[in-house]
Amino acid sequence: MDGYEAPPQIRERPSGGLVVDFHGDDDRRASFDVGGLLMPGWHQLLAESLALRIGPSGGPHTLEGTRNSWRVLGCWTRFLATLDPEPATPGDLKRAHVDAFSTRSDASESTRYSDMLELRTQFGDKRLHGRLPADAWDAFNRRLPTPKSTPVGGYSSGELDRLTAAARADTARIVRRIRAGEQLVRQFHDDPGQLTSERLELAEALAGIAATGEVPPRPGILERHERRELASHLFLTWNDLPPLMILLALVTERNGETIKELPAKHRILEDRAVELTVVKRRRGTKRWFETATWEIGPKERQLHTAGGLYLLLLELTDRSRGFSGSSAALSLWRNRPRGDRGRAEHFAPYEIKLSHCPGLGLSAWAAGRSQPVLADPPPAKRDAKTNTAKAEPAAPAKATSLTITFNQIKTSADARRTKQLGGHLPSSAKSNTAQVLFTNYLKPDEATREWAEEVLTEALADAEQAAWDAHATAVGRRGEPIVIPDAESPQQLEDAGLAPHTARELASGDLDTAWTACEDHEHHPETGAPCGDSFLACFHCGNCLVTRTHLPKLLGLLNGLGALRERMSEDAWWKRYGPAWVAVRRDILAKFTPAEVDKVRQQPLPDALLDLVEAPWELP
Structure with a gap:
């Protein structure tokens, strides 16, 4: 547009100090207060390096990615402040300072490695060339030893079947609960005379909640528990997220980030499929969004097809989403303290940032069920000389609950699809390239390796x-x-x-x-x-x-x-x-x-x- 001038990314606070603004591809925004860091003599360089790093032509295009860049700058300035004498300005930095940062004892090997890579990227922008002494920059620019990593595989066939069955069973209970609540509201409006006195009282309360979105206070010391129970008749709550999101990840075969950002906007194709735009991060700028088409299937198979489960999710969150005004598919009711209640208790948990709910508790859900989702017992130890299982005492192995992460779910789903397609990687690649599918999902998975060896x-x-x-x-x-x-x-x-x-x-x-x-x-x-x-x-x-x-x-x-x-x-x-x-x-x-x-x-x-x-x- 003629005459348009983009706002400066670096600005100065009225009270002094530099601030770097960020506007991500996902429309999330943040401001980073460089003036609040230690080592004032470094602030101008750090503000410029951060602005170049998280700006339109930089690397991170998400709020989560920029937070890591910002975290590293905080670590760097705190470290410099501990040195004696401290390098007060970039011109005072020496190779020994960089070497000491890369070998510091208060961080793990992988953290030190990633921090050095981040600083090298920030300070290495050609527009900052010459701002650091040559020997200090050479210390940043040297080859870094790659830390050893332990690959994380997926679940065995038995573990995946048990996890899927548990998530599907709990999701079915959630559906029955909310549909029963909606039916009670309809009965209250259409024919309240058919309800018993006890059901009539509950129906009246639910009808008021459905109209206003506000869950009334309850008397007694168990108020929070009773309010949550009352709201759960019509809305999703925190406790519903683990099984529902696990099942979504299993059925759609998408990663956790994509599940968190599912949109409510969609299009139905001839009552056979649903079309929506999903987010697949880490693909580079301008390549985040992908049109997905998911089969709906018959109604009795809603919990088994990606399109059917997506439409079911929209049904479960429809009322809450109406009160929160969110465009995200996931919307729920949360129990807020007095003075901050009403419609504000309806919100989309991942609309602001993906890490809003770090305590989602996938593994806690698996362990806390009446029938816990159990992991496979450890394999029998083998004799290295004879390659046969060693004889062990007949003591039964203690059952342990399954540790659940979205990464392992995605790995297991990709491995299952690859097996079903006979191991043909180009056909098996769905949301990743064949190379990424093999390197990051199939190669680390022990069950897939065993299957491949059998094949x-x-x-x-x-x-x-x-x-x-x-x-x-x-x-x-x-x-x-x-x-x-x-x-x-x-x-x-x-x-x-x-x-x-x-x-x-x-x-x-x-x-x-x-x-x-x-x-x-x-x-x-x-x-x-x-x-x-x-x-x-x-x-x-x-x-x-x-x-x-x-x-x-x-x-x-x-x-x-x-x-x-x-x-x-x-x-x-x-x-x-x-x-x-x-x-x-x-x-x-x-x-x-x-x-x-x-x-x-x-x-x-x-x-x-x-x-x-x-x-x-x-x-x-």
Whole structure:
């Protein structure tokens, strides 16, 4: 707009001191009082660095992100104030000061690492170049050792099923409670004569609350409890949030931040799906908002479909949202002290900031139910030598309640979807890229790794069986290789059943091919014509002869095939080399004793000679 000038991000208080203002992409605002920090000589630089960091072209675009940037500046100034002598201005800063901050003992390794990264980012803006001494900036700019982190996986299938069932059961009770309260209000207006005196008194109280949004005071010392009980007939309360939000996270497969910021605005598509705009943070500026389309499903399945559960949430919060005036889907009634009651008790808990309710108590809800949500017992300890479970006393393991976080719920939901889609990451990626899905959600999850190992083991077993079937089919047409493990001399070979001239030629090596020997190269068992097959096909042919002298070559071939397997895709390797590999391992080597094979393995093995069956330029 012509003539428009954006307000300055840094302003000075009337009483003195600099303030940095923030306006986030989520329309949340904050002001950071740099003048209230220690080390006044640093305030101008810190105000500029913070403004550049949290401004329109900076990194954090959310209020929560800017709070971290502000926290680090507070830590930095408090640390500088403890030094003797303290670096009163940025020009007084030395490398030793930065080194001492990065190794301070009052913070964990991960906190020190993140603080150093934040300060390096703030002070490293090119518009602040030269404001710090070169040696001090070099200390910020050095490579930082990445702290070790323990990956957090998801829940096992049993834990996820128990958590889902508990959240669904408690949500169903919430729905029945509020619908019963609404029905009582309707009865009071339509036909109060049908109500008993006790029900009539409650209905009259609820009708007044429904009209005004105000829960009247109750006499006695249990007033807060009784007011909450009365309000819960029509509104959600704090105690309803854990199961409801857990079920939303499970059914929609979205993270906790997205669930907290679900909007009330939506569009119904042909009574089949609901369309709404959801928030997916940490995607970078201009990429926060995403249009989601969720199936509604039949009414009896409202607690099982994302669209059905979302519309149910709007139904449960409709009255409270009308009094709070919020555009958020989540709105509830909270019990306020006297003097601050009325419609102010209706509010959207996450409209101002996402951390408004740090004590949401997901794990406390799981432990406090009449039927707690239990974690799986710890796995049996295994003997490192035998890889078997150790015998333990028969004392029963103590059941523990499940620790619940939105991160673990999201990990479990992503792992479940990936399994259902057969492990295909591009199809499994929903609210993240395939790379983020694997790195942050699937890789740390032990249950997913176990599943993947099972799938891989089954796939390898299927591939090996297919290769064996191909070998058996070829042998059925061409005959089975002749393996003579205990004969080397012509007489021994003749005694084993070979013709005299074949025994002599085999013993002298005249019949040798790449890894075995061929009894009659001029007459193929199937065609009767000279053989033109690859040497790899010898292992499925009745003309193939194998003695103890061929063992080194066969073992060398297996080593070469093993090396190729690491450089090729599994599908291509099994198709190209699988039948020969299986024939050697399961059919030919099985005719020799393990001691014979092991003895040969201890000696240097010859080259695999794979260039005899593949053109060198075609080898992977």
